[in-house]
Amino acid sequence: MTLLEIKHLNIEFHDHLIPETVVFDLNLQMEEGEIVGIVGESGSGKTMTALAVAGLLPRHGMKKTGEILFDSRNLLFCDRKVLRTYQGREIAMVFQEPMTSLNPVKKIGWQVEESLKIHTDLSEEERYSRVVQVLQDVELKNPEEIYHKYPHELSGGMRQRVMIAAAIVCNPRLLIADEITTALDVTIQDQIIKLLLKINKATKMGILFISHDLSLIRRICNRVAVMKDGYLVEEGLTDQIYQNPIQEYTKRLIAAVPKCEKISLEEEEV
Amino acid sequence: MGKLTARLEEWKKKPFLLRIGLIMTGISIFFIFVGIFVTPYDPEAMDASSKLAGISFKHIMGCDNFGRDVFSRVLKGSATTLFIATGTIGIGITGGILIGAFAGYFGGVLDELLMRINDAALAFPSVLLALVLISLFGTGKYQIILSMGIAFIPSFARIVRGEFIRYREMDYVQQAKLIGAGSFRIMFVHILPNTFRVLVSSILIGFNNAVLAEAGLSFLGIGVQPPDASLGRMLSEAQAYLFSRPGYALCVGGTLIFIILGFSFSGEGIGRKV
Numbered sequence: 209m210t211l212l213e214i215k216h217l218n219i220e221f222h223d224h225l226i227p228e229t230v231v232f233d234l235n236l237q238m239e240e241g242e243i244v245g246i247v248g249e250s251g252s253g254k255t256m257t258a259l260a261v262a263g264l265l266p267r268h269g270m271k272k273t274g275e276i277l278f279d280s281r282n283l284l285f286c287d288r289k290v291l292r293t294y295q296g297r298e299i300a301m302v303f304q305e306p307m308t309s310l311n312p313v314k315k316i317g318w319q320v321e322e323s324l325k326i327h328t329d330l331s332e333e334e335r336y337s338r339v340v341q342v343l344q345d346v347e348l349k350n351p352e353e354i355y356h357k358y359p360h361e362l363s364g365g366m367r368q369r370v371m372i373a374a375a376i377v378c379n380p381r382l383l384i385a386d387e388i389t390t391a392l393d394v395t396i397q398d399q400i401i402k403l404l405l406k407i408n409k410a411t412k413m414g415i416l417f418i419s420h421d422l423s424l425i426r427r428i429c430n431r432v433a434v435m436k437d438g439y440l441v442e443e444g445l446t447d448q449i450y451q452n453p454i455q456e457y458t459k460r461l462i463a464a465v466p467k468c469e470k471i472s473l474e475e476e477e478v
Numbered sequence: 479m480g481k482l483t484a485r486l487e488e489w490k491k492k493p494f495l496l497r498i499g500l501i502m503t504g505i506s507i508f509f510i511f512v513g514i515f516v517t518p519y520d521p522e523a524m525d526a527s528s529k530l531a532g533i534s535f536k537h538i539m540g541c542d543n544f545g546r547d548v549f550s551r552v553l554k555g556s557a558t559t560l561f562i563a564t565g566t567i568g569i570g571i572t573g574g575i576l577i578g579a580f581a582g583y584f585g586g587v588l589d590e591l592l593m594r595i596n597d598a599a600l601a602f603p604s605v606l607l608a609l610v611l612i613s614l615f616g617t618g619k620y621q622i623i624l625s626m627g628i629a630f631i632p633s634f635a636r637i638v639r640g641e642f643i644r645y646r647e648m649d650y651v652q653q654a655k656l657i658g659a660g661s662f663r664i665m666f667v668h669i670l671p672n673t674f675r676v677l678v679s680s681i682l683i684g685f686n687n688a689v690l691a692e693a694g695l696s697f698l699g700i701g702v703q704p705p706d707a708s709l710g711r712m713l714s715e716a717q718a719y720l721f722s723r724p725g726y727a728l729c730v731g732g733t734l735i736f737i738i739l740g741f742s743f744s745g746e747g748i749g750r751k752v
Binding site: 262264294309310314326 | 586648649650652653654655656657658659660663668671672674
């Protein structure tokens with residue numbers, strides 16, 4: 209079943225004298241429980257696409273056309289009230305920077321619980337046990353202890369786990385992961401990727417995985433979309449794209465992944 | 479015992495200004511609090527035999543022109559002043575948070591509109607604005623609180639707006655938006671607690687201004703009405719005897735300076751600490 213369908217999405221900023229288009233005519237489809245990757249260099253419109261799906265684009269100073277269909281409802285133009293019933297409950301998002309994504313003056317438990325408070329009418333004890341459960345699901349040790357901690361007491365990797373916990377606490381059907389591993393070191397990256405795969409397997413949650421790291425995309429995604437300068441360059445099954453890239457840009461992108469070899473200076477000059 | 483030394487260490491780590499300010503504020507609040515329940519003499523009782531008496535063991539700040547004990551009246555007057563200042567700041571900060579939060583969070587036309595009105599109000603000195611409002615509401619303790627409170631709203635609104643604009647774009651606010659929190663929830667549950675640091679220091683500075691403004695208004699005779707004592711009123715009474723008995727004015731003025739310095743040192747210290 210189709211979970212998300214993006215049709216002819218155009219995003220244009222009008223807050224300067226010259227309008228600037230950041231996404232051109234994007235088409236993308238996602239099945240239920242599928243992991244789709246969007247890959248591209250900085251400024252290619254990956255994050256803008258993600259924000260559009262999450263309904264976080266600013267309301268003023270920009271022109272949006274096209275459709276983002278979720279449950280056959282166009283999220284791009286629906287009422288803020290309707291949008292809010294989806295946000296957090298059906299669609300959740302995790303940001304890139306775990307250090308600033310948590311409110312410094314609120315306890316971890318409170319922040320994870322927030323989504324439940326807004327979308328469900330569970331009692332306080334039910335919410336508490338659900339939060340502890342979720343913190344355990346994201347493989348944090350001593351969830352009861354972490355519940356009462358403040359963000360500054362946790363490391364970057366732990367915070368990113370908390371962010372994932374806060375995102376999946378309502379069992380959304382779509383999780384948007386916007387470069388969630390970029391700010392983390394490699395070993396933590398690996399753990400987070402495994403965690404996402406585990407969650408995907410356990411709950412059939414669709415994941416829109418945005419990254420500029422091709423090797424990560426290859427490990428986690430079923431399908432991948434390559435973006436450049438706001439255009440969708442190529443889209444298809446991950447293995448296919450990696451083995452037989454059709455577009456020149458994709459080929460160069462794959463070739464640009466550094467290999468584990470010592471680079472000598474002479475070689476670089478050639 | 480270990481806990482006490484730890485506390486002492488923590489206390490020593492605080493900025494010098496903050497420590498001085500807290501001690502001074504503590505002393506003034508202690509005296510004012512005690513003064514509510516017990517004063518050495520009845521602040522209203524007149525004693526013809528000790529008119530304009532000097533400083534002595536009997537009357538540690540002397541007596542005024544009706545023979546009332548100045549120390550007792552300073553205690554009572556400071557309590558009135560503090561009460562009015564607290565009420566003023568209460569109204570000012572509530573109004574300021576409401577206006578500043580809406581203007582800062584929503585931005586756009588609403589922000590322009592609210593802030594231009596705010597700027598116009600800010601263009602008047604707040605004492606002058608309070609004067610206009612007092613002529614509207616009349617004189618008396620509660621009328622002064624109301625008028626000064628309204629006059630203090632603009633300066634708080636501006637500070638709160640600045641903070642909200644700063645926090646509006648933070649990742650965790652976006653995150654709150656993302657899980658479907660409503661605008662009011664984001665404004666008052668997610669953003670507001672973050673602004674407390676700045677708010678506390680501006681409240682303390684605003685408190686000073688309120689104490690001064692009240693004293694100024696009472697000095698002009700449009701503030702607190704007799705028989706209520708207030709520091710400003712006492713200063714204006716003492717003015718007539720400035721040369722014959724300067725101790726009267728000095729004691730009252732000194733108390734006022736002590737209270738204000740205490741608050742402004744604390745405010746400065748808190749602002750500097752973080």
